[in-house]
Every structure is written in C-alpha cells, then in structure tokens.
Amino acid sequence: MSTIDGGATLGETRSSAVVGVEEPKRPPRSRRRMREIGLAYLLLLPSLVIFGVFIFYPFLRNFYLGFYRTPPFPGLPMRYVGFDQYRDVLTSTDFLDSVKTTVLFMIMTVPAGIALGLGLAVLAHQRLKGIGVYRTIFSSTVATSVAVASVIFGTLFNPVVGLLPWLGVNPRPPILDNPQWALPAVALVTIWQTLGLTFILMSSGLQAIPDEIHEAARVDGAGAGTRFWKITIPLLSPTIFFAVVIGGIFAFQTFGQIDLLTQGGPLKKTNVLTYFVYRTLRTENNDGKAAVLAVALFTITMTLTLVQMRFLERRVHYGR
Amino acid sequence: MGRVVLDHVTKKFDEVVAVDDLSLEIEDREFLVLLGPSGCGKSTALRVIAGLEDPTSGTVTIGDRVVNDVEPKDRDIAMVFQSYALYPHMSVRKNIEFPLRTRHVEPADRQIAVNEAAVALGLVGLLNRKPAQLSGGQRQRVALARAIVRRPAVFLMDEPLSNLDAQLRIQTRAELIELQRNLQTTVVYVTHDQVEAMTMGHRIAIMNDGVLQQVGPPQSVYERPANLFVARFIGNPPMNTMEGRVVDREGVRAVEFEGGCLPLDPAHAAAAEASGAKSLVVGVRPEHLAFSDDGALHAVITVVESLGHERHLICRLTDGQMIIVRQGSDVPRPAEGTAVRLAADPMHLHVFDAVTERRIDPR
Numbered sequence: 001m002s003t004i005d006g007g008a009t010l011g012e013t014r015s016s017a018v019v020g021v022e023e024p025k026r027p028p029r030s031r032r033r034m035r036e037i038g039l040a041y042l043l044l045l046p047s048l049v050i051f052g053v054f055i056f057y058p059f060l061r062n063f064y065l066g067f068y069r070t071p072p073f074p075g076l077p078m079r080y081v082g083f084d085q086y087r088d089v090l091t092s093t094d095f096l097d098s099v100k101t102t103v104l105f106m107i108m109t110v111p112a113g114i115a116l117g118l119g120l121a122v123l124a125h126q127r128l129k130g131i132g133v134y135r136t137i138f139s140s141t142v143a144t145s146v147a148v149a150s151v152i153f154g155t156l157f158n159p160v161v162g163l164l165p166w167l168g169v170n171p172r173p174p175i176l177d178n179p180q181w182a183l184p185a186v187a188l189v190t191i192w193q194t195l196g197l198t199f200i201l202m203s204s205g206l207q208a209i210p211d212e213i214h215e216a217a218r219v220d221g222a223g224a225g226t227r228f229w230k231i232t233i234p235l236l237s238p239t240i241f242f243a244v245v246i247g248g249i250f251a252f253q254t255f256g257q258i259d260l261l262t263q264g265g266p267l268k269k270t271n272v273l274t275y276f277v278y279r280t281l282r283t284e285n286n287d288g289k290a291a292v293l294a295v296a297l298f299t300i301t302m303t304l305t306l307v308q309m310r311f312l313e314r315r316v317h318y319g320r
Numbered sequence: 321m322g323r324v325v326l327d328h329v330t331k332k333f334d335e336v337v338a339v340d341d342l343s344l345e346i347e348d349r350e351f352l353v354l355l356g357p358s359g360c361g362k363s364t365a366l367r368v369i370a371g372l373e374d375p376t377s378g379t380v381t382i383g384d385r386v387v388n389d390v391e392p393k394d395r396d397i398a399m400v401f402q403s404y405a406l407y408p409h410m411s412v413r414k415n416i417e418f419p420l421r422t423r424h425v426e427p428a429d430r431q432i433a434v435n436e437a438a439v440a441l442g443l444v445g446l447l448n449r450k451p452a453q454l455s456g457g458q459r460q461r462v463a464l465a466r467a468i469v470r471r472p473a474v475f476l477m478d479e480p481l482s483n484l485d486a487q488l489r490i491q492t493r494a495e496l497i498e499l500q501r502n503l504q505t506t507v508v509y510v511t512h513d514q515v516e517a518m519t520m521g522h523r524i525a526i527m528n529d530g531v532l533q534q535v536g537p538p539q540s541v542y543e544r545p546a547n548l549f550v551a552r553f554i555g556n557p558p559m560n561t562m563e564g565r566v567v568d569r570e571g572v573r574a575v576e577f578e579g580g581c582l583p584l585d586p587a588h589a590a591a592a593e594a595s596g597a598k599s600l601v602v603g604v605r606p607e608h609l610a611f612s613d614d615g616a617l618h619a620v621i622t623v624v625e626s627l628g629h630e631r632h633l634i635c636r637l638t639d640g641q642m643i644i645v646r647q648g649s650d651v652p653r654p655a656e657g658t659a660v661r662l663a664a665d666p667m668h669l670h671v672f673d674a675v676t677e678r679r680i681d682p683r
Contacts, residue, residue: 215372216405220466221393221422230418234409 059298065291078288089292097268098276099300101183105272106251108187109194114243116191117198118236122228124199125206135203141196146256149193154261157185179269182262186270189257194250198243205239206232245308252301273297321348321383322396322473322506324369329378331364338364340530342378351500351507353521355514357553361530362510363478369508370399370476383473393422395474398467402479404459406451412438412462413447419470437465440499457488464499474506481516493519514554518542526550544670548677551603551670557632557644561603563674566592575602575671579637580617585666587682592671594683599674606632606646608668615661619643621654635660 068078069085089095120138124131141149156163159174175181209232217227233240255274258264264271264279271279277297281290324346331339339361346352354362367373369380371392379386387395398419406415416437420430438444441461451459460480467475480496481489497520500507511517517524518538526533526541526549534546545551551559564577566589573589574581582602584592592600609617619635626649633645633654645662654660671680 210403210405212401212403212405213407215370215392216399216401216466217407217418217422218372219370219392219397219399220419222418223393223422226422231407237409 062291062294065287066295068288070286070288074285085288086292086295089289090296094268094271094276095293095296098271098273099296101268101270102252102254102272105183105187105190105254105270106248108184109190109251110244110247112187113191113194113198113247114202114240117195117243118202118240120195120199121202121206122232124203138199139196139203141193142200144193144196146193147260149189150257150260153185153189153192157261173266176262177266179267182266183270186254186257186261189261190251190254193257194247198247201239201243202236205236209235241308245305248304248308249301252297252304273300323348323381323383324474324506324508325379325381326365326369327379327381329365329368329375329380331361331368331373332376337530339368339375342527342530342532344525344532344535346506346508348506349504351497351509351520351522353517353524354508354510354527355517355521355524355553356512356527356533358512360527362512362527364530365527366399366476366478366508366510369474370397371395396472397474397476398470398472399476400463400467400478400480402482404451404463404480404483406459406462406466408451411448411450412443412454412465415451415462416443416447416465416469419466423470433469437469440468440502441465456484457492460484460492464496468499468503468505471503472505474508475500477507477509479511480509482511482513496520514556518554526553528553544679544681545603546679548601548603548672551672551679555605557606557646559603559605559670560609560643561601561672562641562643563599563601565599574616575600577602579619579639579641579643582616582664582669583666584669584671585682588666588669588671588680591680591683595673595680597673597675597680600680601672601674601677603670603672604664604668606644608665609643609645609662610664611660612663613661615663617643617662617664619660619662621656621658621660624653624656626653635662 066086067080067082069081070078124135124138154176155161157175159165159170164170164175171178171181175185213231213235214227217231222230252272253274254272255278258270258272258275259278262270264275273293274297277290277293280286280293284290324344326342326344329339329342330337342361342365344352344365354365356362364373368375369382371387371390375388379388381387382395382397407418410418413434416434417430420433425433434447435444438447441464443458443461443465446454446458446462451462454462460483463480467477481492484492493516509516509520521538523535524538524541525535528549534541534550536544541550542554545554545559548561552561562575562577562579562582564575564581566573566584567576567581568574569576569581569583572583573586573593574583575592582604584602617637619637621633621635623634625632625634628649630649631647631653633647635643635645637643643662672678673680
C-alpha cells in the first residue's frame with residue numbers, strides 16, 4: 001500500500017469514526033478552518049486590490065521598466081537590455097556620488113537633530129511656571145512645511161537681503177552656491193524643520209519615565225549627569241531608536257528643500273538620491289535610468305530599516 | 321548616627337499645606353511609623369526627610385547636622401518606594417550595585433556588598449535577571465537590597481508593602497522587622513495600614529490633614545488615643561463613639577446620648593465636668609462591650625460577621641446609631657434580630673471634648 005493510499009484510509013477512518021460516534025452538529029474542524037481562511041482572504045481582498053493597483057503593480061512595473069533603455073530621442077522605441085542598464089547605472093560615478101551625498105546628509109541631520117530635540121525636551125521637562133510656552137515654541141516647526149522652512153532659510157541665506165549680510169558675514173560664493181557649504185546648509189534647514197517632531201517624540205519619551213526612578217537615582221547618589229546617561233538615555237532608547245529609523249528614512253526621502261534651495265547643485269554636491277531620480281525622469285526624460293535609480297533607492301531604504309532594526313533592537317530597552 | 325529631627329517643618333504646595341508645623345524626633349535605631357489616611361501629608365514628610373522636597377519652613381536634622389541644604393545623595397539615607405522604582409534596564413545585580421557605583425566604591429568591595437545584600441534578602445539566584453522577570457515580592461526584595469547595600473544611617477520606606485498580596489505582605493512584614501533588628505538602623509516607615517503600624521513600629525506618629533495628631537508606642541496609642549481622630553482611625557473594627565452630655569442617673573454620673581446612656585467612672589466624670597466641655601464624645605472599643613442583663617444600652621443585633629476566630633456584631637441603638645461589639649467565637653452565635661442589653665466597663669471608656677476633640681483623662 002502506498003503512502004497516499006494509507007493517508008486516504010486514515011482520513012476515511014477518522015471521519016467515519018466521528019460520524020459513528022454522533023451526528024456532527026458542526027462541520028469538522030479542518031473544513032471550518034478552511035472556511036475561516038476563505039473569509040479572511042475575502043475580507044482582505046479590498047485592501048489587497050488597492051495595494052495591488054497602487055503599490056505592487058507600479059513597483060513591479062518600475063522594476064521591469066529598468067530592463068529597457070530609453071532612446072536618446074523621443075519617438076524611437078525602447079530597447080530591451082536586461083540587467084545591463086542596472087549594472088551601468090548602479091556603477092556610475094553619478095549614482096555613487098549621489099549615494100555618498102545622501103549618506104552624508106543623513107549623518108549631518110539625524111544625530112544632530114536627535115541631540116537637539118532631546119536637549120530641548122530635557123530643558124522643557126522641568127516643572128516650571130510658563131514652561132508650556134516653551135513647549136509650544138519648541139514643537140512649532142511641526143506645523144511648518146518643508147516649503148515654508150526652505151523659503152525662510154533661503155531668505156536668511158540670501159546674499160543680498162539675507163540675515164548673514166545684515167550681520168556683516170557675506171561669504172563668497174554665497175552659502176547655497178558654495179560646494180563645501182551647500183549640503184550643511186540644507187541639512188541645517190532639515191534639522192530645524194524636523195526639530196518640532198523630534199522634540200515631541202523625545203518629550204513623550206521623557207514623560208513615560210516614572211518620576212520615582214529619577215528620585216530613586218537621586219537618593220542612590222547619582223548626580224544630574226549620571227542620571228542622564230545611566231537612567232534617562234537607556235530608558236529613552238526605544239524613542240531614540242524610533243527617531244533614528246524615521247530620521248534615516250526621512251533623509252533618504254529628502255526632496256523639497258533640495259529642489260527649493262539648491263536644485264542638486266552646486267557641482268551636484270546636494271544631489272541626493274530622491275532628487276537624482278527626479279532629475280533623471282523630468283530633466284533627462286530617461287525613464288529607464290530613473291526606474292533603476294528608484295529600485296536602488298527602495299533597496300537602500302529597505303536595507304537601512306532592516307539593518308537598523310536588527311542592530312539597534314538589541315541595545316534597546318523596551319518597557320518593564 | 322541615624323537620629324532624625326523635624327523641627328517645625330511646614331511644606332506648602334502653592335496654597336495647599338501638605339505638612340503643617342511638624343515637629344518630631346526619631347531616635348537612632350528606632351522604627352518609626354508615619355501613619356495616616358491618604359493625603360494626610362505623611363509621604364510628603366518622608367520626602368522632606370529624603371530631600372526630594374524642600375520644606376517651606378522649619379529644619380530637618382539627620383545625625384548631628386541640619387540637612388535642609390544637603391542633596392538627597394549626601395544625607396546618608398536610602399529609600400524604598402511604593403512602586404519600588406527599580407531601574408528596568410539594569411539586572412538585579414546592577415540595581416543593587418547602583419548606589420555603590422555612584423559613590424565610586426571599588427569593584428571588589430562592591431561585589432562583596434552586593435553578595436551580602438543578596439544573601440540577606442534571598443536574591444542570590446536572581447542576580448542576573450531584569451526586574452521585568454521578577455514577581456512583585458522579588459522586586460520588593462531588590463528594592464530593599466538596593467537600600468541596605470550601602471548601610472545608610474536611615475531607611476525611608478514609602479508604603480513598601482502596599483503592592484504585595486495579603487499573604488506576602490504578612491510574611492514580608494515580619495522579615496522587615498527582623499531586617500531592621502539585624503541592621504540596627506533607623507527606619508521611617510510610611511503607611512496607611514494600621515496593622516502594619518501596630519505590628520512594626522516602635523512608635524507610631526499619626527498624621528491627619530498635615531498635622532501630627534499623636535506619637536507613641538502602638539499599644540499606648542491604642543489604649544489612650546489623644547483625640548477623636550486617632551480614636552476612630554486606630555482599631556479594627558473602629559471604636560464606637562457617641563456624642564452626649566454628663567447627667568446624674570440615680571446618683572451615678574453618666575454620659576447620656578440619644579440612643580442611651582453609659583455610666584462614667586467618678587474620676588472621669590469629675591474630669592469631664594472640670595474641663596468645661598459643653599458636649600462630650602464617649603468612646604468604647606468593640607471588645608469592651610458585653611451583653612449584660614442590666615446593661616444601660618438597648619440594642620438590636622442587625623448583622624453578625626463571623627471572622628472565624630471572632631465575631632463582629634453590628635447592632636443598632638434605639639435611635640438607629642450603629643454600634644459594633646466584638647465577641648469571641650467560643651460563645652454561641654446570637655441570632656440576627658435579637659434584642660440585647662449592652663454594658664461597657666467604665667474603666668475602658670474614652671471621653672473626648674466634642675468641640676476640641678481632645679481626650680479627657682480621669683483625674
């Protein structure tokens with residue numbers, strides 16, 4: 001007897017045994033389970049359709065688009081080149097420089113932004129009269145859009161009407177046209193603009209630490225510095241971890257401030273990946289290359305998230 | 321050493337007076353319990369001793385120095401919090417070690433001290449666990465170990481047993497008493513639980529509305545409450561209190577109230593009259609009431625509560641006022657609805673001025 005036959009026999013025996021004992025009032029467990037699974041998929045279907053149409057299909061389609069080289073003149077047919085275009089684009093100096101720029105931008109914005117947000121949150125965590133005013137001020141940039149922030153700083157950096165010339169500082173070339181200073185300047189705008197969110201995140205994290213733990217540490221002999229480094233920071237690590245993850249992802253999605261302030265220049269020194277994708281698509285009209293860049297951007301962001309989660313999670317203390 | 325003196329300490333939060341002119345001397349190696357209902361200022365008083373709150377006025381002395389301007393860490397105290405306040409990201413070992421680390425004790429000495437504390441509190445097998453992996457009772461022990469590891473002059477404990485279940489609380493209560501005896505350290509212990517206060521304290525300090533009501537050994541506070549608040553707060557079931565006037569009943573001085581009358585001891589009656597109090601409150605503890613054929617109080621038993629080792633008879637006087645009688649379980653259980661006469665031993669009556677609420681002692 002083959003195993004398949006054996007299995008069938010077993011199955012039959014079991015079902016007949018059930019029937020033999022008593023009339024089953026409900027369908028057997030496996031059938032009920034199947035039915036529940038079916039229902040689950042049915043209920044998931046609407047969102048699956050929406051995801052499929054707006055996310056999965058465009059994503060796959062974009063990946064596929066990367067196999068076609070866009071012709072140099074419009075009107076000519078696209079040419080299938082397989083992975084050649086992926087290889088060419090991903091090894092190009094432009095791409096590697098852009099990745100370098102984006103990573104540099106992330107390094108400039110994330111740690112400094114978190115440190116500042118945390119610093120302000122610690123200051124505003126005091127039980128003082130009128131501290132609410134400061135909390136409002138510190139969190140106000142949440143209500144400011146990237147465009148507004150860019151315009152404000154664009155004006156401040158302006159070599160003619162800006163704040164710096166008014167203060168008597170007038171670097172040549174102007175900051176936003178200076179290959180050395182353009183990226184830090186855009187990073188500064190970004191830090192300022194995200195400061196409200198970081199502040200709110202850090203404040204809520206601080207408020208979640210019970211006062212008694214700080215008091216216990218005070219009685220146990222810890223000064224302000226020890227309490228900050230040995231108690232506050234470890235207990236805040238879930239919040240900091242979260243801020244690092246979203247900060248990193250934000251950095252790789254930066255577009256508005258680059259477009260409004262530097263357009264990727266000078267000398268492509270602020271040509272971050274998202275802006276590079278945009279330029280390739282809109283200025284160069286190179287759909288195929290843009291598709292490859294978009295896939296690269298996705299892969300980097302995804303990897304970043306996974307790596308951050310894997311590495312940071314171990315050092316993160318979660319609750320009690 | 322571990323002597324703590326509070327001298328006219330007042331603590332206000334804006335307009336709210338949490339502690340009102342508190343003067344209290346806690347002797348070296350004494351176990352003093354600060355007892356009172358929630359919001360009475362006992363925790364604030366403890367936090368003032370710890371240095372976590374600054375007194376609005378008055379001085380705090382620990383040992384032989386005034387510590388008003390001394391940081392908590394320099395007061396030679398340790399504190400156990402109601403929530404235990406363990407450091408959740410540190411192992412049990414690190415938690416216990418923390419007060420030593422902050423004081424830069426040598427690693428080898430730290431190791432010895434932590435091990436001693438762990439042995440004393442039965443935590444040896446748990447040193448590498450995190451607080452989240454411990455039961456409530458174990459966390460409480462870690463909090464205690466962290467307090468004793470540095471051998472401070474004074475322990476401050478803020479309701480340390482209130483998060484434990486009933487059985488564990490009784491066990492830990494006894495262990496705390498032993499611990500204090502072994503360590504020979506001053507303990508200031510805050511609780512709202514009178515059983516803890518009665519069983520643990522060398523002396524009890526009872527507070528209400530920020531004001532110290534009475535300080536004394538548990539038994540003397542129970543037997544001679546200084547005022548009506550203490551009389552009603554200490555004792556379970558609480559003392560029966562009736563408000564009335566002194567009258568002459570067939571040549572015997574008695575306190576007459578709406579539901580009946582209780583004869584007074586002559587010395588007590590004289591003191592009550594001499595005090596000039598217009599109205600009196602007479603108090604009698606449930607165990608000092610007994611059935612008697614010629615008892616002066618007429619009552620009806622409405623509810624019989626059996627606790628196993630004793631009974632509480634909830635009775636109503638003729639005016640409907642409730643009066644509780646404590647009875648051993650070795651006598652037959654009376655039926656509910658029975659009409660009874662109750663007598664009180666005049667030697668165990670407590671008399672208070674109804675206006676000042678102060679105790680009036682027999683002359």
